Amino acid sequence: MKNIPNKLAALGFDPSLLESVPPDTLEHFSIAKIAAVHKDSYIVTDGENSLSAELIGKILFNASSPLDYPAVGDWVLASFYDDDTLAIIHEILPRKSLLKRKTPGKKVDFQLIAANIDVAFIVQSLNENFNLRRLERYLVMVNEAEIQPVVLLSKSDLLDEAEIAIRITEIHSIAPQLKVIPFSSENGFGLDAIREMMLPGQASCLLGSSGVGKTTLLNALLGEAKYATKTVSSKESKGRHATTHRQLIRLDSGAMIVDTPGMRELGNFSTERGVEETFAEIAALAEQCRFSDCSHVSEKGCAVLAAVEEGTLPADRYENYLKMTKESAFHEMSYHEKRRKDKQFARHCKSVMKQKHRR
Numbered sequence: 001m002k003n004i005p006n007k008l009a010a011l012g013f014d015p016s017l018l019e020s021v022p023p024d025t026l027e028h029f030s031i032a033k034i035a036a037v038h039k040d041s042y043i044v045t046d047g048e049n050s051l052s053a054e055l056i057g058k059i060l061f062n063a064s065s066p067l068d069y070p071a072v073g074d075w076v077l078a079s080f081y082d083d084d085t086l087a088i089i090h091e092i093l094p095r096k097s098l099l100k101r102k103t104p105g106k107k108v109d110f111q112l113i114a115a116n117i118d119v120a121f122i123v124q125s126l127n128e129n130f131n132l133r134r135l136e137r138y139l140v141m142v143n144e145a146e147i148q149p150v151v152l153l154s155k156s157d158l159l160d161e162a163e164i165a166i167r168i169t170e171i172h173s174i175a176p177q178l179k180v181i182p183f184s185s186e187n188g189f190g191l192d193a194i195r196e197m198m199l200p201g202q203a204s205c206l207l208g209s210s211g212v213g214k215t216t217l218l219n220a221l222l223g224e225a226k227y228a229t230k231t232v233s234s235k236e237s238k239g240r241h242a243t244t245h246r247q248l249i250r251l252d253s254g255a256m257i258v259d260t261p262g263m264r265e266l267g268n269f270s271t272e273r274g275v276e277e278t279f280a281e282i283a284a285l286a287e288q289c290r291f292s293d294c295s296h297v298s299e300k301g302c303a304v305l306a307a308v309e310e311g312t313l314p315a316d317r318y319e320n321y322l323k324m325t326k327e328s329a330f331h332e333m334s335y336h337e338k339r340r341k342d343k344q345f346a347r348h349c350k351s352v353m354k355q356k357h358r359r
């Protein structure tokens with residue numbers, strides 16, 4: 001096996017990925033990492049140079065779902081052209097992890113957020129964005145991808161210590177083991193604790209609503225106001241995202257961070273794993289329900305409902321659990337239905353073409 005250049009190792013390249021690549025392939029292609037995703041193009045990096053990249057036709061023609069397109073953080077096989085100013089992406093290497101959500105709006109499809117992430121920072125601001133139900137939504141997405149979640153509570157400069165402690169206790173009441181770090185990009189409080197969670201060669205990503213201070217944190221970690229943030233609170237900037245695309249940034253320490261635009265809507269689907277892990281105490285209760293297919297809504301002998309009645313399971317947490325379970329099941333069903341219809345249509349087109357040929 002070829003030696004992995006140091007510049008790729010610094011980006012966290014795991015040599016075992018090469019097991020999926022035929023040995024002579026590396027004679028023709030270079031390994032690169034997706035550093036940014038724009039509408040129709042990408043930026044790839046080999047750890048030294050960053051260049052604009054496009055997909056080879058084969059990927060475009062064979063793509064049958066958003067999974068077949070690169071996401072920021074993906075490892076790809078690429079060929080470099082024009083003195084390394086343009087790259088063509090030929091293949092996506094297997095992913096260690098993948099963060100995805102339902103496409104916003106009525107459309108039933110999903111959207112890739114980032115690939116090969118080690119730690120997901122869920123950012124909520126202590127003053128106005130703090131919300132346990134929203135946090136549960138993010139946790140489902142992160143747990144589904146089997147990524148370690150860490151909660152960052154921003155703008156700690158706006159609250160006193162006692163108020164901050166209350167918020168942390170509230171989070172620990174729904175997720176006792178979850179790591180929670182309050183911080184302020186304004187006065188630097190908590191930044192060292194965040195830095196400790198970012199290891200060289202590992203990638204983290206910043207998730208959370210628009211305006212919670214994700215990019216401001218990134219700038220604080222970089223030590224310069226490099227990326228645009230929501231600075232003016234004028235009317236026209238309200239509701240608009242300061243960050244418009246996903247990109248991977250390297251810190252001096254060698255850690256990588258993916259900054260993402262805030263999400264207005266966070267739908268999950270096919271997230272049985274994510275839901276069960278996020279609502280672990282409910283999953284445990286469900287084992288004691290009288291019926292194994294209990295839906296925990298009205299059944300006799302339901303241990304979940306009993307816990308709500310007793311007050312040991314907060315009603316709003318229970319409701320969020322039901323809502324997200326139903327929602328994921330619905331999205332999953334509609335998605336499979338859509339894929340089935342797409343396939344039927346493709347078969348129909350093929351047979352029409354055949355008949356045409358025969359005539």
Ligand SMILES: Nc1nc2c(ncn2[C@@H]2O[C@H](COP(=O)(O)OP(=O)(O)OP(=O)(O)O)[C@@H](O)[C@H]2O)c(=O)[nH]1
Binds near residue numbers: 154261
């Ligand atoms: N008081 C206080 N304000 C902050 C802090 N961090 C960020 N802000 C303010 O909050 C706003 C958040 O801006 P961004 O960092 O652009 O937020 P974002 O999460 O990147 O938003 P999107 O890119 O739209 O998703 C800005 O007006 C910042 O000045 C902080 O630690 N304390």
Ligand SMILES: [Mg+2]
Binds near residue numbers: 216243261262
């Ligand atoms: Mg931003």
Ligand SMILES: [Zn+2]
Binds near residue numbers: 286290296302303305
């Ligand atoms: Zn039940």
